[in-house]
Amino acid sequence: MYKSGLDVCIGVPSEFPERGVTASATSSNGWDKIGVDVAEAETSSNGSGALPSMEWAADHVAEGTIQFLVSMQATKPEILRGIMVHRFLQHAPLIWARRTGLDTLHGLSEVTTTLDEFWSHSWQVKAYLKYINILHRHNSFSAFVVGTLCAFAAWALCVAGILPDGPAWVMTSRFWSTPAGLVGYYLTLFMWRRQKKAFLDIACINQTDDLIKAEGLVSMGAFLKRSETLFVLWDVTYVSRLWCLFELAAFLHSKGLGTDAEKHLVICPVFVGPALVLGQLGLAAMTVTFSISQLEFIPWGLVLISALAFPFFMLLAYVVLAHCRSIEMVQDQVRNFTIENSLSFCCSCGHVHPQTGSVMLCDRSIIVRCIAAWFESVQEFETIVRGKVLKLLVHQLANQVFSYWRIVQACCPLLWFYLDLPSVHDARETLKVAAIASTYSFMLMPAAALICLRLAYRMRKLFHGRCRKLLFCIGLVAAGALLFAVGWAFDFFLETLSVLHFGTDLPGNFAFLVIAGVVNLLLWYGLPDET
Template sequence: MGRRLLASFQSLHTEAEKADLQKLSCLLAAMTESGLQAVVGTPSEVSEDSAQDCLDSLFLERLLEMMTQMKAIRPEIVRGIPVHRFLRRMPCKGLAKQHRIFYGRSKVTKQLDEFWSHSWRTKAWLKYVNILFLNNGFPAFVVGTLCALVAFSLSLAGILPLQRTVGPANAWCTIAGSIGYYMTLLLWPSRKLAFLDIACINQEDETQKSEALLSMGAFLRCSKSLLVLWDETYVARLWCIFEMAGFLHSKGPRADKSVLVCPVFVGPALFAGNLGLSVLLLALLCADLPLFPWAGIFISAMVFPCMVLFAYVVLVHCRSIDVVQHQVRHFTFEHSLCHCCESGHVDDNGGEVSCDRLIIFRCISAWFGSVDAFESLVQTRLLKTLVCQLANQVFSYWRIVQATIPAAWAILDLHESRQDAAAAVLQTMLAAVNYPFCVLPICSLLMLRMAYGVRSLGHSKWTQWLLSTTLIAVESLLFGAYFLCEQALRQLSDDHFGNWLPAHLVALILMGAVTLVLWRHLPAIEMHWDSTSNS
């Protein structure tokens, strides 16, 4: 391995650099062949003198200096994969056992838009759906809405029929919006460059892999943001916590603003919400049922069970936040999990692999000064960032809007031509803005806060299902109360002005103000302090 490493650096010219590389070869060879025990001085089959000679070499100071400054061993080590390449290749190739394919798709770079931190225990398709929605969701939302508006304009111009007949002619806007949304979601050419370990670190060559691991600080330092694909195994994995702590260290006091924690269930939840709402509204529009009572019964029968399931998932997530706080408060380097140690430092082919703990230990010593300082940062600053994101940012305002935007497309389809055509168009547009941008986000936020408040009531599944049903029942009552108030405003507006335009304008102003107050000024959920914690 030492010879292969030395050969990879032939482009360096100074004798000092070549001498350093010879010592680096010695160090990496000891790491690969001897494992962690030989390097840290614990008894093993390898003589302590040979390992100590490597560690006592002058190169160790040079290596630690580079690690402290978070620099790469070689500039070519820092690589990134274009997001659109990953999204197009992953469904066909998968992540497992496709190391060469993804590594060949990455490229050398000096700047990364995102660093993707994830647990290898998480299913690949969950990661894919999350990355898909996080990168392409907003462009899909914009394009889908523009397509719906184009269909609405063509309907007003008489090019598309507006007759209230049973069939697809009732749903031009919803059809156009859905097609535009999902085509963009799948095909949008995201220009972001991201770090994904399986694509940016050569998994086949132990020398290049060791170089990349020793240069992990450079990957973190040149990344603009950190995306944490979180699941219940994340906080137990040493690499995951190390990456997040390293990013916070590299970016300074304001690093929290560049961290995005996304539980892996969020992507599938957004997909199911948007697709389910689109299909439901398409069926409703094509059936052309009267709003009272059949359309209301149809919507309730289809939506209520799905919403109860969603509330149950939210409750489980809220309960997991407490578990995460306990785990991170008691995190230690010694008891954290590492894949190489779990596999006995043997790869799938039976060959010996180096221990990642050594590299992580050296990086921790260089960046934080000691393991104790690293653990202290994890148990304080990292914990605060993680809890703040999980409790307040998982279902953000724009994610809810993107999931519920089919409601706006359906409202455009419900437009009715009246004598006062301009007023009819304006009131339809106001309603199309009000529901997905104000009413539904308000109801969602209130449900989320109530779910967090009752998360500890009962521990059995039946109790959790009962709480979920109660939450959706309360949310339905709130929505129904608003709908009745809107109907009263419509009637009042129709009596005095002959149309519903003033009613929709007043409703939008009031609900917009409530939305602004709740989403911008409602106090954030803070982490609770564990009285049993020693920290």
């Protein structure tokens, strides 16, 4: 979690006695004992006033730290802080733009007793990737709902004759639903006030006062114990980071090792949010470009859409393939997981701070003691990670990263685009477009996406090297296009039959909606999970 973990804050025993009295005067639950013990060392060496030894002080500080971490208590109530999700999402970009540093987020946090989420992450991951994932997790569904309501509102105003038809330079008759949906979506995405409280290390732990920062780190178990959900921003280095493993161990210990604990552990690869946001933007750009092109759908409109879609879907196919291959890497890492091979800052620099030259306590020894106390032994924890945690990781990464609703949200510009298509204000035409829009946005696109995802996962081991990956991505895009073409051809076939037997294509549209809905339901809920 922290680049330097506990070591920077409490890893300089010679500086600790100076602040020991202050700590004892303001803290509770035994934290003051750490400061008092070290302060007493100043006068304990035969009355000379010298410290008995550096090792003596370090051992006493480490023992007190371990006791607090194992008990999962806070040094004092005001140490427990959380930040409202909407405050972080709205203020972080401004802080980045002003280059004032995220330390200023601490002023936005507030004292709390419970937390909805604990955000666990590796410092190796870029800040903007973390931000986009948190933004998408908390605001994307609300943005989808509001954007779609705005698109339907614009459509209703057009039907009522309040809004005029689209300008002459667009192909669709109205062109109001798509812009209204996009404006509503992105305003909501960035401005939605998500009423959840989360733990973010740099916001909830004071970064300027070393003593308060040390108390926050020692109280890390209390933060995890009071968190409803552990939200893990996953990258391939996560399982090798000692502090990340400590957070995972503390959370599992606080929730127990049953199925209930698994419900509160959410794994999110760092590329998922950006991929889905780019997917939504790309689809919006394609629909808008096609609308203003004034081209007939067949043949030149189809050529234009294909030219725009190919590089975009190639990028998505590459991301999906990389994701599927990363699952294999995660399995290999976790199967061979040991605490001994995990990385910590203090051990990497020989327990001497590279900037100040101060002696640092060893994070590894403290964390190993805590894990052994929670799980009876380090070996038992390693067994749990290689067993239950591995199973949970693979299940979420293989089956829940690209969920149904995430795909629907990414495809929402297609739904808005269809609302602009009716050329007359006719109830039958309106019902037809509603059926087609629902079929393609909620049924056909998610079903095709799921089949391509399963295909990529099953064939992930067969493609090594750039040329093979490129060929596979082309094949994956072709498979998706073929599935979409088959659905479109079947829709056309049903419309033709409907016109022959009923004189209108409306029954055929609704028949396709029902059939596609059944197929989609069977695919998403009938296919066995990947393992």
